[in-house]
Amino acid sequence: MQNQQSTPKLELRNITKWFGPKDTGVCAVDNCSLAVQKGEFICVVGPSGCGKSTLMTVGAGLEQPTEGEILVDGKPAGPPGPQRSVVFQKFALFPSETVAQNIKFGLQMCGVDAKEQERRLVEQLKIMKLEQFRDAYPSELSGGMQQRVAIARSLVMQPEILLMDEPFGALDAQTRTILQEEVQRLHREHHYTVLFITHSVEEAVYLGDRVIVMSRRPGRIKKEISLPRDVVWKRGDIEVAAEHPDFIAARREIWALVREEIIAQ
Amino acid sequence: MRINFLNRTRSSDSSRLPLIYGAGSLLVLLILWTLSTSVLGWIDPMTLPSPAEVVARFGNLIVEPFSGSTLAGHVGASLYRWALGVGAAVLLGVPVGILFAWLPGFRAVFNPIFEVLRYIPPFAWVPIAILWFGASTATQAMVVFIAAFPACVINAQLGVQQVDPILVRAARVLGAGQGAMLRRVVVPVAAPAIFTGLRIAISNGWMALVGAELVVGKVGLGFLISQGQNNDSVSTIFVGIIAIGSLGVIIDTLLQRSETVLLPWRKPRAQRDG
Ligand SMILES: Nc1ncnc2c1ncn2[C@@H]1O[C@H](COP(=O)(O)OP(=O)(O)OP(=O)(O)O)[C@@H](O)[C@H]1O
Ligand SMILES: [Mg+2]
Numbered sequence: 063m064q065n066q067q068s069t070p071k072l073e074l075r076n077i078t079k080w081f082g083p084k085d086t087g088v089c090a091v092d093n094c095s096l097a098v099q100k101g102e103f104i105c106v107v108g109p110s111g112c113g114k115s116t117l118m119t120v121g122a123g124l125e126q127p128t129e130g131e132i133l134v135d136g137k138p139a140g141p142p143g144p145q146r147s148v149v150f151q152k153f154a155l156f157p158s159e160t161v162a163q164n165i166k167f168g169l170q171m172c173g174v175d176a177k178e179q180e181r182r183l184v185e186q187l188k189i190m191k192l193e194q195f196r197d198a199y200p201s202e203l204s205g206g207m208q209q210r211v212a213i214a215r216s217l218v219m220q221p222e223i224l225l226m227d228e229p230f231g232a233l234d235a236q237t238r239t240i241l242q243e244e245v246q247r248l249h250r251e252h253h254y255t256v257l258f259i260t261h262s263v264e265e266a267v268y269l270g271d272r273v274i275v276m277s278r279r280p281g282r283i284k285k286e287i288s289l290p291r292d293v294v295w296k297r298g299d300i301e302v303a304a305e306h307p308d309f310i311a312a313r314r315e316i317w318a319l320v321r322e323e324i325i326a327q
Numbered sequence: 328m329r330i331n332f333l334n335r336t337r338s339s340d341s342s343r344l345p346l347i348y349g350a351g352s353l354l355v356l357l358i359l360w361t362l363s364t365s366v367l368g369w370i371d372p373m374t375l376p377s378p379a380e381v382v383a384r385f386g387n388l389i390v391e392p393f394s395g396s397t398l399a400g401h402v403g404a405s406l407y408r409w410a411l412g413v414g415a416a417v418l419l420g421v422p423v424g425i426l427f428a429w430l431p432g433f434r435a436v437f438n439p440i441f442e443v444l445r446y447i448p449p450f451a452w453v454p455i456a457i458l459w460f461g462a463s464t465a466t467q468a469m470v471v472f473i474a475a476f477p478a479c480v481i482n483a484q485l486g487v488q489q490v491d492p493i494l495v496r497a498a499r500v501l502g503a504g505q506g507a508m509l510r511r512v513v514v515p516v517a518a519p520a521i522f523t524g525l526r527i528a529i530s531n532g533w534m535a536l537v538g539a540e541l542v543v544g545k546v547g548l549g550f551l552i553s554q555g556q557n558n559d560s561v562s563t564i565f566v567g568i569i570a571i572g573s574l575g576v577i578i579d580t581l582l583q584r585s586e587t588v589l590l591p592w593r594k595p596r597a598q599r600d601g
Contacts, residue, residue, distance in 0.1 A: 124496050144502045154497035158515035158592045167511070168501035199592040219501070 069136040070097035071255045072121065072146070072223050077130035079116050084128060090116040092280035093130075098223070101253040105260055105270030107316065109324045113281025114259045118227050121257060122148050134223070144168050147221035151228040153208040155200040161211050162187075162196045168219045182218050189248070190214040206237035213241075217248070227259045242268060242300055250297070263320060267312045268300050275316060278323045285319055287312065376562040381569070384562035393563065394554040396546050402570060404546040405536060408464055412471025413532045420479025420528070421521055425514065427480065428487035441480065449474040449535040457543055467539045467547070474535030475528035482524025486517030519593060522586045526579060533575050548574075 079091040090113040098104050106114050119125045121132060123142035132139040139146070147168075155164050162183055169179045187193045190210045200208055209229060216224060229245075230238040246269055249256060260266050266273045271291045277284045290296075295306035303309050357378060363369045364377035372380065388398040396404070423441075427434040449470050456466040490513050498508045514521075540549025548567050555563030587593075 119496075122500060124499065142496075142500050144500065146500070148497070148500045150493055150497065152491075152493055154491070154493045156494060156498070156512050156515075158518070158590070159511070160592075167498070167503070171502035171504075171507060201592060215501070 068099065070133070071100040071102075071135065072098040072139075072257065073133040073136070074117065074121055075131050075133060077117065077120055077127045077132075079113070079120055079125065080128045089280035091120070091127075092282050094276075094281060094283050095130075096274060096283065098255055098257055100255055103249050103254075103256045103258065103269055103271045104274060105258045105266035105272070106274045106276060107260055107263055107266045107320055108276030108281060108284075109278050109320060109327060110261070112276045112279050112323070114276060115227050117276075117281065118148070118225050118257065118259050122146050122225050124148075144172060144219040145221055146223045146225060147216035147219050149209075149212050149216050149224070149226040149229045151231045153200070153205070153212045153232070155208055155211055155215075157200050160197050160199055161192060161203075164200070164211055165215045165218050167215065172219075186214045186218040189217070190244075204237075205233050206241065209233060209241065213245075217254075222255060224254050224256045226256065228261060229258075230265070231261060238265075239300055245269060246296065246300075250292070263313050263317045264300070264304060267309055267316065268296065268303055273312075273316055275319045276323075278327045284323065287316060373559075373561055376565055380562045381565045384560070385566045388551075388563070388566055394545075394551065398551075398566070398570070401546055401548050401551045401567075402574065404464075404544075405540065405548045406574070408467040408547065409471055409532055409536050411464065411468040412536070413475045413529055415468070416472045416475035416479050416528055416532065417525060420476045421483045421524070424480040424483025424485075424521075424524070425487050425509070425517070427484040429509065429513070441477075445477040447473075449531075450538055453539055453542060456539075462543050462545070466543055467536055470539040471532040471536045475532035478524045478527035478531055479521075480524075482527065483517065483521050486520025486524075487513055489520065490516045515590075518590055519586075522582070522590075526582055529578055529582065530575060533571075533578070537571055 074094060074096045077091055077094045078089070081088045081090055092113075094113075094117060096104070096106075096117075106117065108114055116125070120127045123132065123139055123146065134146070142148075156167065159167070165183050165186055166179050169182060174182070187196060190213060192207070192210055192214060195203060195207060195211075200211065203211065209232075213229070230241055233241065242265060248254065249269070258266075258269060260269075267289065270289055273287045273289065275284045275287070276282065289312055290308060293308070295303045295309060304313075360375075361378050364372065364375055365379055376384075385398070390397065392400070423437070427438060427441075452470060452473050453466075456469045460466045460469065494512050494516065495508060498512045503511070536547075537549040537552075540547040541553050544550050548571050552564050552567040555561070555567060
């Protein structure tokens with residue numbers, strides 16, 4: 063709680079989002095407020111269709127909220143840009159470009175010089191274990207590898223805020239586990255500020271410093287649960303963590319909240 | 328058993344199968360043609376000349392000018408007009424199609440005009456083209472252009488519309504402006520559809536050209552055919568028809584080849600990760 067005194071890195075203030083005309087269209091998000099502190103990892107869970115993606119898209123600046131405002135460091139956030147980087151569930155790699163070209167894309171858009179582009183590319187390929195795939199096209203890669211490229215493409219921009227919308231939702235269970243552990247490690251080492259959307263309560267408990275449970279549509283914030291940060295069980299593998307009593311208790315509590323919303327739908 | 332079956336369909340043997348069948352059916356057609364004309368004499372040579380006659384006429388047309396040009400001259404004239412017309416259609420039509428899909432305002436203004444024009448058959452323009460340009464290269468090129476343009480526009484538009492909006496969003500988040508987005512994401516992703524448009528444009532243009540040459544001009548494959556008719560030379564007509572068909576196939580094959588070279592990312596190379 064002591065975090066909340068400082069200016070949040072990213073703040074969504076009283077966000078309401080209607081698709082279509084107000085009152086006759088669809089209300090996807092209803093008066094949601096949420097603040098992500100610098101270095102914090104926030105997970106948002108909620109039933110399918112409750113407005114999680116909408117909340118993130120609005121937070122990224124890709125859609126305008128009907129009401130409310132988005133603040134970065136306490137100032138109104140402008141148009142979307144590399145400082146608020148997004149990783150999408152469907153990878154969203156550019157199919158006509160190689161892994162290296164995809165990762166360099168944002169650097170080139172920002173006018174980073176060629177030598178620096180190369181340096182950061184090589185560094186990122188190493189971090190995401192993609193060295194061998196440098197010249198492959200996305201269609202030649204497995205889903206897990208594609209998502210690694212998408213994450214690398216975001217991280218190479220050294221974003222202040224990382225927004226991830228169910229990044230592992232389209233992956234098989236084994237690949238997902240590996241990537242969850244890797245994201246956990248990245249966050250521990252680099253202290254990224256992350257807003258992470260997920261279906262999976264386990265994932266949220268394992269990764270999140272705080273978990274936000276959303277209600278069924280129109281999405282409201284139902285409850286926030288703070289989790290112990292940087293504890294030993296979070297440093298290990300997710301299967302090991304999942305056996306820790308704190309993990310089990312948190313998962314049970316959060317799952318009960320999500321379940322209520324699903325049943326009421 | 329099942330696994331064997333799957334492996335078989337992937338082997339290079341079976342990928343050559345359509346080619347073998349295709350060559351086979353052409354051969355059968357040729358045999359039937361030979362049998363019914365020179366061997367059995369079922370068909371009167373003035374109705375259908377024998378293959379030997381057509382080949383002889385072909386050799387003759389290569390060396391001896393007919394109605395002002397050798398065969399090469401007629402082919403060259405047709406290809407030139409066709410290239411002008413199709414080239415203009417592609418250079419103009421593809422950007423128009425991309426903008427139709429990218430800028431709703433642009434589409435709102437120009438699409439009605441496009442829709443009306445597109446339902447006018449290319450040949451309806453022949454009289455006006457003659458009035459404007461006389462019996463010149465420009466006349467035929469204009470007919471080719473009109474026949475080829477709509478396919479370029481429609482397919483480019485379709486291709487851009489089918490680009491997953493999430494790619495555009497990803498590019499925006501990475502800081503891309505409109506220009507970079509079109510150049511590096513939208514147009515490459517739409518390229519296969521654009522290529523389909525080119526193939527249709529090329530064949531439409533080719534067909535319209537031969538039609539236009541039948542009515543106007545003093546050189547070209549269409550003109551060669553009409554001269555064959557005027558001179559009661561059925562074999563000349565056949566040489567012309569076969570040349571038109573073969574050139575069409577050759578151009579289309581070249582384009583398909585260039586597609587695999589220009590869009591290397593479409594065909595996954597061997598999967599490199601387990
Ligand atoms: N562009 C749009 N136009 C109209 N309605 C939309 C649009 N995008 C989302 N919606 C609606 O808003 C609601 C919330 O959608 P959203 O994608 O944010 O949910 P979600 O929580 O991310 O769902 P999921 O868990 O399935 O990803 C849904 O009912 C959806 O149909
Ligand atoms: Mg979603």
